[in-house]
Amino acid sequence: MSDPIVLYDTTLRDGTQREGLVLSLADKLKIVRRLDEAGFAYIEGGWPGSNPKDSEFFAAARGMTFRHARLAAFGSTRHRSNSAETDPNLQALLAADTPVATIFGKSWLLHVTDVLGATPEENLAMIGDTVAHLRAAGREVVYDAEHFFDGTKADAAYAMATLRAAVAAGAAAVVLCDTNGGCLTDEVAAMTRGVVTGLGHEVTIGIHVHDDAGLAVANSLAAVQAGVRHVQGTINGYGERCGNANLVTIWANLGLKMGAEVVPPTGELDRLSELSHFVAEVANIAPDAHAPYVGASAFAHKGGVHGAATERVEHAYQHVDPAAVGGQSRLVVSELGGRANAAWMVRQLGGAAIDGLDAAALSRLVKELEAEGASFEGADASFDLLVRRRRDDYVAPFRIIDYTVIVERRDGAPARAEANVKVEVDGELLHTAADGNGPVNALDLALRKALGAFFPALDGVHLVDYKVRIIDGEAATQARTRVIIETGHETGSWVTAGADGNIIAASVAALHDSLEYAIWRLDARPQRRSELDSSRIARTRQLTGEAS
8 A cells, every 4th residue: 555645734834925915923833734634644834034023933832732743944955155064044044943844945957056056066065965964953854845847847857856866865755846837737737756756765755836827726736646755835835936736636535536635634625714714814805706625616506406406405516515615505686596596595584594495486586686786695594584574474674764875075085974863663753863974874873873772782783894786887976886785793794785876875785784684684573762761761770870
């Protein structure tokens, strides 16, 4: 039986080279704990000689207990003018006190002569001296052969000589790197087979691929099929330029498609979505909804034909069981969907029952409304309300009687917005006003002020996000607009949408749905204003010690 395929994570080092991605020390410690928990055998923590934060990370990591992972510190071969013993980079690497040291060296003569300013012989000595020095200090050494594939195209014999220098000095693994990410899959496969044939009996062969040609995952899998047993990459494919090979996708493909023995084990794949989203959240990067296996849309079905088939046979349009990677099937409500999509969505929401409703008529209504600019795709709360409002026994918790918004700017002063809103709840009317930093903000505040007098539970509801989409841009300023609002509460969040030729009207529709859904979700009961005022007066007296 062949050795298992070991995944080596470099999110904390190579992943942080992604533009816009910054991890604090606390962030790095959170991620390394989660990766160890997932069962990764190798986690590359950073380059201790490059910045103070990475040195602090390794100092903090020394006090941690790892259940599965061997922590690796990253660095380069010694400088051509230094000995291994006096090289500052190697001194910092050893000071990190990790069981594994990963170093990179040059495989492409272009870099040896034009970047390093070294001779080919000097470069081979730099590789051998560095590996030997780290081995003598008791480190397991992983050698990353930077630009290996480009170097092989230029001079295959020299590229192989760099690998042999690392192996002769005691490297436990040599990793073939497509650093520029531009190689095609057949090139990677052929060159990898050559290395495995030449060195595979002496050392573990690995692969490290960038995604500049969009082939990082494919090239990594091709390398595995060619014989490598060590695969480097990052969670969610984070990395410089177009990113690194995505270990999330690679892990799932190895375990579920290729039936390979993998470390981390395939048994952990049911938490793959959670792992992907956890790292994205810590990195403060919105998860890719369309990412394979773990994206919110990975098992979402929008087309009517797909929806009808999936309702009958769930795996009809799914390549794996969503539960195997911690996901779930869902049908999307839109103008492209059919009755199955509408019925499925209602069941998924766990809200209003479909009993007594004509799903085909509901589907037709969705198509009609979306033709007018409405959108229920991603606006589950608005769809839930659409279903509820079609039931004979549904009673709206409030009604907006009228509203006015004024925006003014006088004598160069900052613009101000004022909204007046009149609402009806249980036969009672309340007229309120509020100022805001814009018309929608003023409307939001006025509505909450009015409804909060009847539904105190709304005090804990807040607006999370507000987006505007132009539906028909050719109409310029007369275009219909779609407003999408995300609303939050300690119990979770929900999304509503409104569409109209008037952006204020579209905003009011989305706000209306947001608050109406909140009332249902929180099971809020209306209090009559007299009762509410009395209770507030009583509470005030209690707090101030006044007699009742």
